[in-house]
Structures are given as C-alpha cells and as structure tokens.
Amino acid sequence: MKTISRLALGLSMACLLPLTTHAGEVEVLHWWTSGGEKRAADTLQKLLEEKGHVWKDFAVAGGGGEAAMTVLKTRAVSGNPPAAAQIKGPNIQEWGQLGLLADLTAVANQGQWDKLLPEQLAEVVKYDGHYVAVPLNIHRVNWLWINPTVFAKVGLQPPTTLDELFSAADKLKAAGYIAIAHGGQPWQDGTLFENLVLAILGPEGYHKAFVEQDPATLTSAKMAEAFATLRKLRSYIDADAAGRDWNAATGLLIDGKAGMQIMGDWAKSEWTAAGKVAGKDYQCVVFPGTQGRFIYNMDSLVMFKLSNEANRQAQDDLARTVLEPKFQEFFNQNKGSIPVRLDQDMSSFDSCAQKSMQDFKQAASNGGLEPSLAHDMAASSYVQGAVFDVVTNFFNSPDMPPEKAAEQLAAAIKAVQ
Ligand code: BGC
Numbered sequence: 001m002k003t004i005s006r007l008a009l010g011l012s013m014a015c016l017l018p019l020t021t022h023a024g025e026v027e028v029l030h031w032w033t034s035g036g037e038k039r040a041a042d043t044l045q046k047l048l049e050e051k052g053h054v055w056k057d058f059a060v061a062g063g064g065g066e067a068a069m070t071v072l073k074t075r076a077v078s079g080n081p082p083a084a085a086q087i088k089g090p091n092i093q094e095w096g097q098l099g100l101l102a103d104l105t106a107v108a109n110q111g112q113w114d115k116l117l118p119e120q121l122a123e124v125v126k127y128d129g130h131y132v133a134v135p136l137n138i139h140r141v142n143w144l145w146i147n148p149t150v151f152a153k154v155g156l157q158p159p160t161t162l163d164e165l166f167s168a169a170d171k172l173k174a175a176g177y178i179a180i181a182h183g184g185q186p187w188q189d190g191t192l193f194e195n196l197v198l199a200i201l202g203p204e205g206y207h208k209a210f211v212e213q214d215p216a217t218l219t220s221a222k223m224a225e226a227f228a229t230l231r232k233l234r235s236y237i238d239a240d241a242a243g244r245d246w247n248a249a250t251g252l253l254i255d256g257k258a259g260m261q262i263m264g265d266w267a268k269s270e271w272t273a274a275g276k277v278a279g280k281d282y283q284c285v286v287f288p289g290t291q292g293r294f295i296y297n298m299d300s301l302v303m304f305k306l307s308n309e310a311n312r313q314a315q316d317d318l319a320r321t322v323l324e325p326k327f328q329e330f331f332n333q334n335k336g337s338i339p340v341r342l343d344q345d346m347s348s349f350d351s352c353a354q355k356s357m358q359d360f361k362q363a364a365s366n367g368g369l370e371p372s373l374a375h376d377m378a379a380s381s382y383v384q385g386a387v388f389d390v391v392t393n394f395f396n397s398p399d400m401p402p403e404k405a406a407e408q409l410a411a412a413i414k415a416v417q
Contacts, residue, residue, distance in 0.1 A: 022309075022310040022313065023052045023053055023054055023310065023314070024053050024054070024308070024310035024311040024312070024313050024314025024315070024317075025053065025054040025055075025056055025083075025310075025311055025314060026048065026053060026054070026055060026056065026083040026084060026311065026314045026315055026318050027056035027058050027082035027083050027084070028044075028055065028056070028057065028058055028082060028083065028084045028085070028086075028301065028318070029058040029059075029060065029068060029071070029072055029075075029082045029084070029085040029086060030058070030059055030060075030068065030085075030086040030301075031059065031060055031061065031062055031063070031064075031065045031067070031068040031086065032059065032086075032335075033059050033060075033061040033062075034063075034245070034246075034247035034266075034269065034270060035247070035269075035270060035273045036247070036266070036268075036269025036270045036271075036272055036273040036334065036335070036336065037247075037266060037269055037335065039269070039272075039273055039334045040269060040331050040332075040334035040335035041057075041059070043327065043330040043331045043334060044318075044321065044322070044327065044331060045057070047321050047324075047326070047327055047330075048314070048317065048318055048321055051314075051317050051321065053314040053317060053318075054314075056082075058082050063183075063185065063187065063188070063245055063246045063247070064185065064187030064188075064374070064375070065086065065088075065376075066186075066187065068085075068086065069087075069091075069381070072085050072087075076098075076100060076304075081100060081304040082304065083303065083304060083306055083311060083314070083315045083318070084301040084302065084303050084304070084315065084318060085301065085302050085304070086299060086300070086301060086302075087133065087300065087301075087302040088124075088297070088298065088299060088300055088375070088376040088377060089124060089298075089371065089375075089376040089377040089378070090124075090376070090377075090378075090379060090380050091376055091380070091381055092124065092125060092127060092132065092133055092300070092302055093127060094380065094381070095127075095132075095302060096127030096128065096132055100304055100305060101127060101132040101133075101302060101303065101304060101305065102132065102303040102304060102305045102306065102312075102315065103130045103131075103132065104130070104131040104132060104133075104134065104303060104316075104319055105130050105131060106316075107131075107316050107319045107320055108131040108319075110320075111320060111323055113131060113323065116323060116341050116342075116343065117135065117340060117341070117342075118340070118342060118364055120364070120369065121135060121138070121296075121298055121340065122135075124298065124300070124377070125300050132302060132303065133300040133301060133302040133303065134300060134301050134303070134318075134319040134322045134323060135298050135299070135300045135322075135340045136298075136299045136300060136301065136322055136331060136332075136335075136337075136340065137298065137299050137328075137331065137332050137335060137337035137338065137339065137340055138296055138297075138298050138337055138338050138339075138340055138356075138360060139264045139265050139266060139296070139297040139298070139299065139335075139336070139337045139375070140264060140265050140294055140295065140296065140297075140337075140338075140356050140359070140360070141191060141194065141195070141264040141295035141296070141297050141372045141374070141375060142195050142198060142286060142287040142290040142293065142294065142295040143262070143263065143264065143265055143267070143284050143285070143286065143287060144158075144159070144165070144260055144261070144262055144284075144285045144286070144287050144288065145250070145253060145260065145261040145262075145263060145267055145268075145282060145283070145284060145285075146158055146253075146259065146260055146282065146283040146284075146285060147253050147254075147256055147258070147259055147260075147282060148280075148281075148282065148283050149256060149281075150172070150177055150256055150258070150259045151168075151259060151283075153175070154171050154172055154175045154177070154259070155171075156168050156171060156172070156259075158283060158285045159285070159288050160285075160288055160291070161288050161289060162199055162200075162229065162288050162289050164288060165260075165288045166232065166236075168259070168260070169233075169236040169259075169260070172236075172258075172259040172260070173236060177257065177258060177259050178236075178237070178238045178252055178257055178258035178259070179236035179237075179258070179259055179260065180233060180236045180237050180258070180259075180260050180261065180262065181237075181249040181250065181252040181253050181257075181258035181260070181261040182237040182241050182244075182249055182261070182262075183241055183243070183244035183245055183246050183248065183249045184241045184242035184243045184244050185243070185245070185246075186388035186389070186391070186392040187374050187375075187388065188246055188249075188263075189230075189388070189391050189392050189395045190373065190374035190384075190387060190388050190391055190392075191262065191263060191264065191372075191374045191375075192230060192233060192262050193226065193230055193374070193387075193391045194206075194210070194295065194372060194373050194374050195262055195287045195290065195295070196226045196229050196230055196233070197209060197210070197223070197226045198287075198289070198290045198293060198295060198370060199287065199288065199289030199290050200222055200225050200226045200229060200289070201217070201220075201222045201223065201226065203293055203367075203368065203370060205217055205220075205222060205223075206370050207370065209223065210371070210373040210378040210379060210387075211371065211378050211379065213379065213383065213413050213417065215410045215414070218406060218409050218410035218413065219406050219407055219409075219410045220406070223406040223409065224402040224403045224405070224406045225402070227394055227402035227405040227406060228402040230391070230394070230395065231394070231395075231398075231402070233262075234395060238258075246263060246266075246267070247267075247270050249261055249263070250263065250267045250270040250271070251270065253282070254270065254271060254274050254276065254282075262287060264297055264336075264372075264375065265284070265336040265337060265352065265356065266335060266336050266337070267336065268282075268284070268336030268352060268353075269334060269335050269336040272333070272334060272336065273334075277350070278350035278351050278352045278353075279350070279351040279352070284351075284352035284355070284356075286359070292359075292362075292363070292368055293363060293368045293370060294359055294360055294363035294364075294368055294369050294370065295370045295371070295372050296360070296369055296370070296371060296372060296377060297372040297375035297376070297377055298340065298377065299335075299337070301318070301319075301322065303315055303318075303319060323340075323341060325339075325341065325344060325345075328340070328341050328344055329344070329348065329349075332349075332353070333348070333349060333350075333353070336352075336353075337353075337356075338353050338356045338357045338360060339357075342357075342361065373387060374388075380416075382416035383413055383416055383417070385416070386409075386412035386413050386415065386416045387409065387412070387413065389412060390405060390408045390409045390412050391405075391409075393405075393408075394408075
C-alpha cells in the first residue's frame with residue numbers, strides 16, 4: 001500500500017514538474033549578430049531565462065540569413081534541428097511540408113493570437129491552418145536613411161523623388177562624401193532593386209513581378225528602366241563596397257563619411273546601439289517614389305518538433321514570451337522594427353517607429369502592403385535566389401544592356417518554378 005501510494009505520489013509529482021519547476025533548454029538559430037541586432041536578441045534570452053529556462057544560442061553570422069539557412073538544412077537533414085529557427089515567409093510552407101514543425105495551436109489559442117496579429121501576416125506563420133511559428137516584428141524595407149549633419153553641410157533637403165535622390169547624390173559626391181553607403185552582398189543589391197521596382201513599376205507592377213512572377217511584367221520596358229536606374233545608383237557607391245556587411249555600411253553613415261543608405265529598419269538598430277536619436281542624429285525617409293506603400297519583412301521563429309517534454313515546455317514559453325507586450329517593446333526598440341501586435345502602446349517608441357506603425361496600419365487598410373522579395377516574404381527561396389543571381393550579375397557587369405537583364409530575370413525565374 002505504502003509503495004503504491006509513494007509511486008502514485010511520485011507519478012503525480014512527475015506530471016507536475018514539467019509545468020512548474022523543470023527548466024527546459026531551447027536552442028535558437030538566428031542571424032542577429034551585428035551590435036544592434038545582438039542587443040535585440042539578448043532581450044529574448046533574458047526574458048526566457050527569467051522564466052527559468054536555458055537559452056542555447058545558435059547564431060550564424062551573415063546578413064539576410066543565407067548562411068544561417070544553409071547551416072539549418074544540414075542540421076535538419078541529420079535529424080537534429082534546433083527548437084526554434086528564424087525562418088520567414090513562404091519558406092515556412094516548405095519546412096511545413098517536411099513534417100518537422102511543432103503545432104503551436106494550444107499556445108496560440110490561449111494567447112488569442114488570431115485577435116492580436118494582422119490577418120494577412122498571421123497566415124504566413126500557419127501551416128495547414130495551424131500556427132507553426134511565432135512572429136516577432138514588422139520591419140519596413142522601403143526606407144532611406146540620412147545623416148542630417150552631412151546633409152546640412154552640403155545644403156541638402158531629404159529627397160522625395162528619384163530625381164531628387166540623384167541630385168542629392170551628385171552634390172554629396174562632389175563634396176567628397178560617399179553618396180550612398182552600400183555593401184557587397186546579393187541580398188543588399190536585391191534590397192536596392194526591390195525599392196526601385198516599387199518606385200518605378202508601382203505597387204501593381206511590383207506585385208505582378210515578384211508575387212505573381214508574370215513574364216510580361218518581368219520583361220517590360222519599366223523593368224528594364226528599374227535595372228538602368230540600379231546601374232545609375234551604383235555609380236554613387238564607393239569602390240570599397242565589395243564584400244562589405246550592411247552594418248559596416250550603416251557605420252559609414254553614423255561616422256559622417258556617407259550621406260544616405262537604402263536599407264530596412266534593422267539599420268536603425270545600429271544607430272540605437274551607438275546612442276543616436278531618431279529625428280536628431282539621423283533621419284528616416286520613405287524611399288523616394290514609394291510613399292504610402294510599405295514593403296514589409298516579418299521576422300518569425302519557426303518551432304521544430306521536440307521529444308523532450310521539459311524542452312517542449314520551454315519552447316512553448318518561448319512562443320508565449322515573444323508576443324508579450326514587454327518583449328515586443330524591448331526587442332523592437334532595439335531591433336529597429338515595430339511590434340507585430342497592432343494593439344501595442346507606441347508612446348515609448350521613437351519617431352521612425354511611430355511613423356512606421358502609422359504607415360503600416362494605413363497601408364494595411366488600403367491594400368498598400370507589399371511583401372519583400374529580398375527578405376523572404378514574396379516568393380520561395382528558389383525564386384529569390386534566381387532574382388539575386390541576375391541582379392548581382394547585372395550590378396557587376398557594366399556593359400550588360402538593362403533589357404537583357406530583364407529577359408534574364410524572366411528566364412531565371414521560369415527555370416526554378
Ligand atoms: C532580417 C532581419 C535582419 C536583417 C539583416 C533581414 O532579412 O529579417 O532580422 O536584421 O536581415 O541581417
């Protein structure tokens with residue numbers, strides 16, 4: 001009798017333990033390795049550790065995440081994926097088809113995620129109708145960053161059209177500054193290109209080109225114009241850009257060596273980490289010609305199926321933590337993005353984040369949200385890779401006619417469809 005009751009007590013304790021005291025471990029794969037990004041990632045680690053769990057950092061350096069995805073595939077193929085990985089957009093569906101992802105329905109129902117998240121974006125983190133990932137934020141890609149001290153020295157106003165952008169760039173170059181701070185990686189070239197496509201082809205053209213991948217749009221005269229404009233932009237980038245990381249390019253702006261950078265608002269994380277203030281030390285301007293439109297990039301953590309119960313509990317806690325207002329505030333203020341919870345109080349956010357939230361809500365209400373191709377939101381990784389190959393090749397081939405690049409774009413996409 002005694003033995004049985006001890007056993008029963010032991011069993012009931014064992015059932016309780018994972019929910020109450022067992023610390024689990026979550027291994028999180030991400031590529032937040034710049035100074036500013038790391039500060040943001042640290043906020044998640046801290047909040048998870050406060051819940052009694054162990055954070056196993058799996059950071060793979062490389063902006064845009066290409067290197068991280070390669071490492072993740074190797075781990076998944078060997079049957080040992082991490083608990084969570086930064087996977088975004090349509091790629092989530094590809095991972096879902098492999099049957100490796102955890103079902104977050106219980107956590108999502110408990111936290112009423114369907115009510116918290118913008119509908120269009122909630123679909124992105126579901127597979128087969130179930131949540132398999134938790135979204136962290138919304139980044140805006142169509143931003144132009146400006147160093148106002150440099151602009152004032154040259155007597156410039158923030159540009160609102162592409163013509164004004166080039167005229168400002170001419171003056172910056174003539175005054176001895178790097179007009180446009182840029183790095184040398186395919187995803188950075190892709191980021192410039194998608195901004196130009198939105199400005200030149202307009203929202204319908206952008207959608208037809210990158211989401212529908214319509215051959216007529218891909219080979220159109222406007223697409224050739226986007227390539228020609230990309231070549232023009234390149235002439236304002238310094239000769240040392242090859243291989244440079246995006247955050248080093250932001251550093252050139254922060255140090256007053258360059259006047260402008262075209263980059264998503266993770267660039268703001270570097271300004272924040274350097275103690276600089278939005279609207280005073282730097283300015284965020286909607287990329288000329290794309291006002292009223294919002295190219296979005298949503299970071300999300302996909303959860304993999306786990307067999308260890310304590311680790312599974314820790315994984316659920318990670319998912320819960322991400323959508324807590326406290327995390328949304330700390331993380332996004334450091335990351336440069338805006339909260340993915342649209343009910344978040346924005347009063348403690350800076351002027352760029354406030355503008356971004358306002359523009360996001362407005363764009364969401366009138367069909368103005370465009371998914372970023374360069375940041376995994378518009379198409380599969382195969383289509384994205386095909387676009388990067390053509391764009392970077394054109395970027396580095398001064399004699400290639402823009403019309404030929406447009407033809408190559410359509411052909412490269414067709415080949416991977
Ligand atoms: C990610 C951001 C990241 C940036 C630079 C983007 O694709 O969404 O979280 O900061 O790449 O690495």
